[in-house]
Amino acid sequence: MSAIVVLTLAAGCSKSDDTAAAPTTAALATPVPQPKTVSKLGDLSEFGNITADVAAIVDKGDLPAAKMRIKDLEIAWDSAEAGLKPRAANDWHVLDKAIDHALSALRADTPDPVDCKKKITELLITFDSLQGKV
Secondary structure: OHHHHHHHHHHOOOOOOHHHHOOOHHHHHOOOOOOOOOEOOEOOHHHHHHHHHHHHHHHOOOHHHHHHHHHHHHHHHHHHHHHHOOOOHHHHHHHHHHHHHHHHHHHOOOOOHHHHHHHHHHHHHHHHHHOOOO
């Protein structure tokens, strides 16, 4: 029993241990997870992920593959229109127009890599702005 009292008294000692109390550099640098921001249209992450895939393909210079992948975006977007558009029609039109521009750039008779990259980048920025990331 006296050992328990000694340990309890030692644990309750008011002398501070500065090395244990100071946060490490790693602890200070640890990012705090940010909550996922959802636009008025709802969760746009599925569409944003497809667009990011298209951007990566365009960056590799494979415009025919990017043209095929953006078809997935077009199908998903068109399928979701009835549920999304009533939530925020203006936002829906802004995003729809940006998608149309990206589709047009990739579907041109002779797609211009610079124009395709520009339109995909603009589309990604539109996604981010509607989700409050910009």
